[in-house]
Amino acid sequence: MGIFVDAFRGGLDMLVSGATDVWSIVLVSVQVSGAAVLLALVLGIPAGFVLGTKRFIGRRMMLVIANTGMGLPPVVVGLVVAMLLSRRGPFGKLELLYSQPAMVIAQLVIALPIVAAVSAAAVSAVPRELRLQARSLGASPWQEAFMTLKEARMGLIAAIAAGFGSIISEVGAVTMVGGNLAGKTRVMTTAIVQYTRMGDYGPALALAAVLMGMVLVVNILLARVQSSAERFEA
Amino acid sequence: MGIFVDAFRGGLDMLVSGATDVWSIVLVSVQVSGAAVLLALVLGIPAGFVLGTKRFIGRRMMLVIANTGMGLPPVVVGLVVAMLLSRRGPFGKLELLYSQPAMVIAQLVIALPIVAAVSAAAVSAVPRELRLQARSLGASPWQEAFMTLKEARMGLIAAIAAGFGSIISEVGAVTMVGGNLAGKTRVMTTAIVQYTRMGDYGPALALAAVLMGMVLVVNILLARVQSSAERFEA
């Protein structure tokens, strides 16, 4: 295991010494993935609610699309978004390629199907009668939806964790559309890749540890909500 | 949009003409991801069942770990697996680096938390009484679990789709541990990346289309199972 320990210790030293501007990288990660995850939740959870509760023509097709979307290779997303935003592409005028907004777009495309598909499944497990009961007590459609999401919180948290996880850990697409520009679009994952390519496994692992620590903290917070539902169970 | 159409048409021509040995790449993808997904289901679904139905000490921690695992950056998985399998690493003797088994291991590590976390959420939505009812009719623990999974099929299919999607579309880890060796460890995603790097957007997009087609077919099949549950609803 010496190979790990050595590498890791070296990397940690480097991060702590401030030789690398770790915190700017972390900040960019938080900004980009935070924005993307928020958007993914804002769009994906309502989509999941509709897919999980309503019956309409094309619903099954949309479920297939969402499920398929979870298999969308991030590099393909990156490629397509890059082509769209490239100077020669249709949205070239916006000059968005290699900027944070571009990364947010790509990550959103990656996380959206996950959030939508998993929350659709979660919401569909809430008995229809419970929704009718809420409605019969005066709930508006929004209040009814909110109640349903609360009932489905275990699955919903899994959806959020999966969406967040897919985004924060993603590297292919953000590299392609962000360009890994130091201080601008370099995020934790792209920095990890860079260190790896440079053979600097130490900082790579140290950054990975920082990343995992962040994910862990987020998930510990999410777990509180998740298990708050179980307080009431037998 | 000309940029897309041209690129795509060129790529398709290339694939159809057989100039590239697409099918060997697809075959490797299917072999590697097929094996990984099977293993992930075999291990992840039972884990999800236990996490979703049993109450034991450490369960909440394990849920947090599973949720955090969904945020494990594939490149970190790749890096760690590569270091473990490296000739200097602890499992160097096995000479597994840059082989399909190495890729299967890495993909398994990526998919397992997703399958486990999402199926745990799905299974936990099945009322405990339904399990007791099955038990009271003579179900063995296995039969009870099977019934529970069947009841949770909507969420379970989402878990499978998410796990499969994460694996089939992954590129960072497979590149690191597989090495993108033509005919051996070159899979669709690594080939796409390479074409992209070479500026050959055409074949990259065409391969991406093949990949998405495959994922789509799998998900259409899964959707049949998924919506078979809805046949019985109001």
Place this chain on the structure above:
Amino acid sequence: SKSTPEAANPEPAPVEKTKFVLASTTSTQDSGLFDVLIPAFEKANPEYTVEVIAVGSGEAMKMGENKDADVLLVHSPAAEKAFMEAGFGTERRDVMYNDFVIVGPASDPAGIKSAGDLNAVMAALAKGKAPFMTRDDKSGTNAKELKLWAGASVSPTATANAADWYLSTGQGMGETLKITNEKQGYTLSDRATFLTSKGALDLVILREGDKALLNQYGVIPVKDAAHLDGGTAFMEWITSAEAQKIIGEFGIEKFGQALFTPNAQ
């Protein structure tokens, strides 16, 4: 037809074949050279099969250190020297070189085309009129770039507005060229990669031919590697006349000019 990443190696290898790992740079692989070189090697040495792992020069050498590669084909002379001195390689031989070019927008806002020598070019770039993309990945290209700055006694990161013009991509040549294109800035590229991806770029060669822009590739079998015999055989073959001839002709058909100049002793 375009070059493809697939090696024409349809027959399953006979059991007695030894497999060894060649770690090389992405730029070499992306140029398509291995697609002709490897089959030729395997034909000449049927007892071997080669697995090419394309990574950055830095990682390639790390693979050597870890004995995950049996032979390296890299272009980072200073690092190669250090690698040899640390005792990781059995020997190092020159294989070929290609040359670096400085590319940028045709409008050439920094005016490097008309600048005198390379030092003047670097100084002009350091004025920060347009972004300069550095690969910043310890690759051979990156090493060469840093050498050029040092030669001109410029420390780009120390300039006042470095964050605005000296952009670190941390990526391969192809990606860095794409970013350069989007930013309509400058970068240092190996000729092969530039020619390969030129079609998608609105960039032109602004400086070429300067002596300091040569890019020397070396081959190093890794000491104590599992398949050192294969690595050594590869070194012997690639420095042979037969291989040197293949290298000298590679690219003529596609680009109208050779991408590499063989120079094995």
Place this chain on the structure above:
Amino acid sequence: MTTAATICITGVRKVFKGKAAVDVTRLELKPGRTLALLGPSGSGKSTLLSIVGLLEKPDAGTIELDGVRVSVADRAARMTMAAAFQRTYLFKGTVGENVAYGLRLRRVSGAETAERVAAALERVGLPGWQDRSALTLSGGEAQRVALARALVLRPRILLLDEPLASLDPIMKWRLTRDFAQILSEERVTTLYVTHDQDEALAVADDVAIMREGRIVAHGPVDEVFGLPADDWTAGFLGMEPAIRGRVLETRDGVAHIDCGGVDLFAIASVTTGSEVSFGVRPEDVLLFEADVVVPVSSARNRLDAVVAEIDPSGATFRVVIEQGSVRIAARISRAALADLRLSVGTPVQALFKATAVRVAST
């Protein structure tokens, strides 16, 4: 409390897989009255309740609330109602949160909510249960929480689908009495689905009986229970079907009816010569041995009949007796059955008062 609400549904149909679960030409919930809805399992009671509650869209027909047509989209209309379903569904959370749910939606202040929740829980026999988890309640406890959750809203319209089915008799009767009082005092218009005729009798003003989606009987409790509209309804209510006869004469409000040679007297305003149908409630029929001399009593009707059927019905027995074409049932105790030594074929005397005969013109 605002004025009592009226609900009128017209031409309502709901079809599942080609079969009409509900097919109601017209049904009115009169202001401030409680309508008990009875019917066999699967007759469409619950479906009708969710249509009236604007929860389920009917395939055809209209629902009018106070004369204004309303639909599932009318939230304002739904806000005047509250429902407790046949199968109890509680929200994850505490009992208190469940009961407070509708109040919170109505932005009732915290203090008032706490007070009303406490009162509602007290009313259903669960005082101080606010902090208990709603997911671990027993069947009857859960059902009472669901009931409190609806009652606490003081709705103008209350929709209850077998609200007391899982309760023990003591609790059931306590709540039944409570209900009857609240519902009439507060003039809540109520649709009350139940399987228990006694409960209906205690709570309801009106009764409707459903059969295969249709309303086959509808009217005030006494009328419907007193004189089943047809053979099927009579059978469903555990009664003998109505008997047909001709009015021979009417004097002092007492109609003298002839049915195939048997003379009967009823308090009814019917025209002489008209065809009528009538029935007698089993509880109102007294049986005597055939040969005893029955003392003079206020019972105007006396039959010399024969026992046709004896069925145990819970703790009592239902004895059907026949004289000619007149067939009526008597409910008697186990002791009486033994004392009278009844078996099929035993001759008996049956006595019942003229007021016990319910008459309807045909």
Place this chain on the structure above:
Amino acid sequence: MTTAATICITGVRKVFKGKAAVDVTRLELKPGRTLALLGPSGSGKSTLLSIVGLLEKPDAGTIELDGVRVSVADRAARMTMAAAFQRTYLFKGTVGENVAYGLRLRRVSGAETAERVAAALERVGLPGWQDRSALTLSGGEAQRVALARALVLRPRILLLDEPLASLDPIMKWRLTRDFAQILSEERVTTLYVTHDQDEALAVADDVAIMREGRIVAHGPVDEVFGLPADDWTAGFLGMEPAIRGRVLETRDGVAHIDCGGVDLFAIASVTTGSEVSFGVRPEDVLLFEADVVVPVSSARNRLDAVVAEIDPSGATFRVVIEQGSVRIAARISRAALADLRLSVGTPVQALFKATAVRVAST
């Protein structure tokens, strides 16, 4: 069918949040007999049922099946049982699949499964419903499918938690009669939780009454219903509590009992001079106006009492009368109530036979 099963639970406790939901010293399900379990909402009936069914692990105590100690881990023991829960849970799928579930687990052949499923569905009044979705059934239909799912297994032990709660009276009585027949013919040992005393009376051989987790009364139906063990049980069963008296003499099997000056006669083998408690079933008590001359009858007991209480109880009335320390209830019809012009304080004569008095030594 193998021999009938015996289940004996001893010292069983189940504690939820510090409160014992079940705390039973000893309860035996006798072979081939049906034990009706009654008790107020939340008294622990369902919890006890899942402990007996080896579904829930008790915190303490043992369960013996045919004298062998068993636990939740004993699948073989559980395979001899089948249960239908209070709240119906059906599996996603068709009605047929649901009913066939246990048979498939037992690897019964397809043909036999189809046959038995069809028969079971027929028995619960849902013939040919095999292909209907189990998720869209009405409350009563679902309950019957759950019942069929348990019955189809022909278990040695049947655990039913209010199996008929959502059914209309007709269906309920049909199934009750069916049950009584099947259970005794096939000698199925049955635990039958119900809130309906009439149902218990019709189906059960033995009765147990639970209160706050404990069994407060247990014995053959007649005994428990005839003579409530204590005030609480009596109140729960809607009866007057047992009356205490002293045996003055016993002759020809008839005990002459004195209770505070009132003389009563009962058929009972008790020793002279002993203290006894006794009760009279309300159905067995006949009331007469105080001043009429009651003809000679087989009724040995006559009280000159006063009406103390009148409660409506469904379609009939419960009238409590008092003479000195003797307080008994009579169930009478609405007609009788009117005829006798009863109100609280009215003097009445009450008659009941010596056989109607249930006696227990204290």
